[in-house]
Amino acid sequence: MKTESNKVIIEDLKKIRFFEGYSDKQLTAIVEMSSVKEFKVKEILFEQYDELHDVDILLEGSLSLGISLAHEKRIHLGTIEEGQLFSWSAVFSPYISTAWVMAMKPAKVISINAKQLNKKIEEDCDFGFKTMSKIAQTISHRLSDTRFQLMNQMTI
Amino acid sequence: MANNQNIYKPIKAKLTDVIEESPLIKTFVLIPEEEFSFKTGQFIELSVDGIGEAPFTPSSSPHVTDKLEVTIMKTGYVTEYMHNLKPGGYMGIRGPYGRGYPVETFFGKEVLILGGGCGLAPIRSLLYALEHVKDKLKKVILCYGSKTPSDCIYKPLFARLNQIEKFEAYRTVDKADEEWDGSVGVATTLLNTIKVDIKNSVAVVCGPPIMMKFGTIRIIEMGYTDDQIYLSMEKNMSCGLGKCGHCMMGEFFVCKDGPVFTYKELKNTPDIWK
Ligand SMILES: Cc1cc2nc3c(=O)[nH]c(=O)nc-3n(C[C@H](O)[C@H](O)[C@H](O)COP(=O)(O)OP(=O)(O)OC[C@H]3O[C@@H](n4cnc5c(N)ncnc54)[C@H](O)[C@@H]3O)c2cc1C
Ligand code: FES
Numbered sequence: 346m347k348t349e350s351n352k353v354i355i356e357d358l359k360k361i362r363f364f365e366g367y368s369d370k371q372l373t374a375i376v377e378m379s380s381v382k383e384f385k386v387k388e389i390l391f392e393q394y395d396e397l398h399d400v401d402i403l404l405e406g407s408l409s410l411g412i413s414l415a416h417e418k419r420i421h422l423g424t425i426e427e428g429q430l431f432s433w434s435a436v437f438s439p440y441i442s443t444a445w446v447m448a449m450k451p452a453k454v455i456s457i458n459a460k461q462l463n464k465k466i467e468e469d470c471d472f473g474f475k476t477m478s479k480i481a482q483t484i485s486h487r488l489s490d491t492r493f494q495l496m497n498q499m500t501i
Numbered sequence: 502m503a504n505n506q507n508i509y510k511p512i513k514a515k516l517t518d519v520i521e522e523s524p525l526i527k528t529f530v531l532i533p534e535e536e537f538s539f540k541t542g543q544f545i546e547l548s549v550d551g552i553g554e555a556p557f558t559p560s561s562s563p564h565v566t567d568k569l570e571v572t573i574m575k576t577g578y579v580t581e582y583m584h585n586l587k588p589g590g591y592m593g594i595r596g597p598y599g600r601g602y603p604v605e606t607f608f609g610k611e612v613l614i615l616g617g618g619c620g621l622a623p624i625r626s627l628l629y630a631l632e633h634v635k636d637k638l639k640k641v642i643l644c645y646g647s648k649t650p651s652d653c654i655y656k657p658l659f660a661r662l663n664q665i666e667k668f669e670a671y672r673t674v675d676k677a678d679e680e681w682d683g684s685v686g687v688a689t690t691l692l693n694t695i696k697v698d699i700k701n702s703v704a705v706v707c708g709p710p711i712m713m714k715f716g717t718i719r720i721i722e723m724g725y726t727d728d729q730i731y732l733s734m735e736k737n738m739s740c741g742l743g744k745c746g747h748c749m750m751g752e753f754f755v756c757k758d759g760p761v762f763t764y765k766e767l768k769n770t771p772d773i774w775k
Contacts, residue, residue, distance in 0.1 A: 423686035426694040493715040
């Protein structure tokens with residue numbers, strides 16, 4: 346459950362590697378579609394298979410990402426550290442999360458409204474290309490790390 | 502070049518301590534009976550009389566010359582025998598051999614080190630060597646991954662490194678246990694959040710072949726050029742002297758031309774990650 350909500354400031358975005366290369370005008374557009382949300386330790390940000398409405402970037406704290414298998418406890422697959430983007434499923438149909446995310450330390454998250462983000466991506470080519478490239482890179486890293494993790498597990 | 506005269510004759514070294522690092526890894530503390538020194542990243546052939554010998558990279562500081570530490574993972578015949586040795590016994594040392602890390606060329610730069618599993622053994626020696634010249638370096642960042650928390654070796658090293666000016670150390674595990682509250686994910690995930698001045702930096706990768714492969718690809722993606730990346734290669738070896746050909750990798754003898762190479766030197770060599 347989200348406990349607090351407040352405004353994002355442009356300085357917050359400038360500290361995040363994901364937004365390197367964005368103009369002030371583009372960052373202002375992101376500020377207008379975002380809010381900061383805070384989560385307590387062990388609080389679930391969203392569950393696997395939840396419909397997602399926001400793309401999130403961790404501003405402070407640490408999050409755990411994992412999957413649940415039927416009748417089994419939660420399996421932790423990885424940690425999301427400060428500055429990392431997650432819940433990218435919110436911008437792609439069917440907008441359903443592929444994993445759950447839980448706060449491991451008190452967390453502050455920038456939540457970007459996915460509908461408004463997709464609208465901006467369609468309207469502003471430069472913004473759209475940058476954003477989609479960076480989301481693709483995030484997913485590509487996640488895929489590569491997962492392959493690496495899988496190969497490691499196979500050799501345990 | 503070997504310190505001892507007959508290149509095949511080992512120096513006797515007394516085993517003074519055996520430190521259990523993880524269920525499969527132990528560190529052996531040895532006092533050589535003759536003068537012995539090495540450069541960080543070089544390897545030695547370590548033997549047990551009547552059993553055999555195997556190559557290992559010392560994990561201790563190259564600036565400590567009266568004692569040598571070697572961290573050994575139990576993988577087969579020779580290493581299993583070594584794991585059963587007790588303090589007071591003797592081992593043989595040949596070497597040091599090969600080309601280690603060119604630490605002087607790191608001066609004025611940031612050094613990013615990506616390690617996994619038993620790869621932390623040679624890295625520990627490198628970290629000691631870098632600590633020795635820390636005034637000449639900009640920053641040293643260690644990103645290390647182990648399969649589980651109990652597989653992580655040198656646990657106190659991380660806290661110590663984080664207290665040294667200019668040093669940052671991060672670790673992660675592939676699979677957490679109940680007590681682990683640190684990062685979960687493979688070693689490369691740690692690269693997502695570190696701050697490094699790539700243009701003025703070198704990257705060192707050392708670990709199991711899977712990690713070397715994924716790690717090197719990610720480091721190239723970060724913007725490092727092929728000649729900024731140093732790889733410590735492990736190939737089956739025998740003579741350690743460039744004579745038997747056991748360790749050939751493309752045009753290179755890993756024992757003589759390596760074990761430390763730049764990625765630029767190796768990138769066109771087939772099967773480098775095998
Ligand atoms: C330059 C160099 C530095 C090394 N440094 C270290 C170190 O610091 N710590 C450490 O624990 N190990 C290190 N190794 C690996 C170590 O040499 C092998 O684990 C050891 O030779 C295995 O011997 P064994 O008789 O116990 O295993 P074997 O019974 O011969 O074989 C068991 C398994 O180990 C593999 N293996 C055998 N020899 C080698 C080898 N030379 N390199 C890689 N895999 C091998 C075999 O393919 C087999 O899968 C290093 C290897 C090289 C080439
Ligand atoms: S080990 Fe004999 S040539 Fe390299």
